[in-house]
Amino acid sequence: MxxxxxxxxxxxxxxxxxxxxxxxxxxxxxxxxxxxxxxxxxxxxxxxxxxxxxxxxxxxxxxxxxxxxxxxxxxxxxxxxxxxxxxxxxxxxxxxxxxxxxxxxxxxxxxxxxQLDDDYFKKIEAIEFAVKYDDGRDPRGILLADIVLVGVSRTSKTPLSQYLAHHRYKVANVPLVPEVEPPAELLQIDPARCFGLVISPEKLNFIRKERLIALGLKDDASYAKVSRIEQEIEHFEKVVERVGCRVINVTNRAVEETANIILDQIEQLK
Known part of the structure; x- marks a missing residue:
């Protein structure tokens, strides 16, 4: 080369x-x-x-x-x-x-x-918001957010939150796992501002195995097993049905593509 x-x-x-x-x-x-x-x-x-x-x-x-x-x-x-x-x-x-x-x-x-104008400050504020309310750290952020993302682990919630933050939107993202009841705040927001991210079990199985290997762990942990993944997706589907939000399949989509779908819907709400 x-x-x-x-x-x-x-x-x-x-x-x-x-x-x-x-x-x-x-x-x-x-x-x-x-x-x-x-x-x-x-x-x-x-x-x-x-x-x-x-x-x-x-x-x-x-x-x-x-x-x-x-x-x-x-x-x-x-x-x-x-x-x-x-x-x-x-x-x-x-x-x-x-x-x-x-x-x-x-x-x-x-x-x-x-130059440090209003637009620049809004972007910085949105980026800081996405970090503060990343991965469900504080459910209070759900009620303060312009956009809320929900999904199982490894569905690009964090990078998508940061990408949208650069467009000056405050984003909170919430991981969904069967053993944990979803935050009550999810049922209090406008469903049009909430987006569920779903991915095929096969793709998620591959991503999670690669993640475990990158961490120096064995790739046969329950976290990466298809049966566990299917259980999580089933739980995800029940939650988003209760919330009434739009579901986006991110299996073969780049973060930018998913973001554009979300931005199109959010812009229509203005």
């Missing part, structure tokens, strides 16, 4: 360049961790640019950058060419195009997209 090193360079935190680079890499490698990615954040002078270009030459790295100041972008182009390094400017061409259309000059202030 051909090795690849990428330098992510930004005059802010570098999240944008990092995400774009990973999206591009994923078209060639399913595991983006096989690519060495080094982030250079808060780069604010030409001396740093020169040093990064020299280092990229030594390590035969590609440079991907989101430098908003024209002086810095020009410096990167100069030093990259001088050192025979490939550098991709992700933001410059777009800024120039928009500036031409608006007939305005850009602010050239790093980090504006991350």
């Amino acid at each position: 051909t090795p690849l090193t990428m330098f992510i360079v930004s005059d802010s935190v570098g999240e944008t360049a990092d995400l774009v680079a990973k999206a591009a890499i994923s078209q060639f490698r399913h595991d983006v961790d096989t690519v060495v990615m080094k982030r250079f954040a808060n780069v604010d002078n030409l001396k740093q640019i020169e040093e990064i270009a020299l280092l990229a030459q030594r390590q035969k790295a590609l440079i991907v950058h989101t430098l908003v100041k024209s002086e810095m972008r020009e410096g990167m182009a100069h030093y990259a060419m001088e050192n025979g390094v490939q550098a991709i400017d992700l933001i410059g061409p777009i800024v120039d195009m928009i500036g031409g259309r608006l007939e305005e000059s850009p602010f050239e202030e790093p980090g504006l997209v991350r």
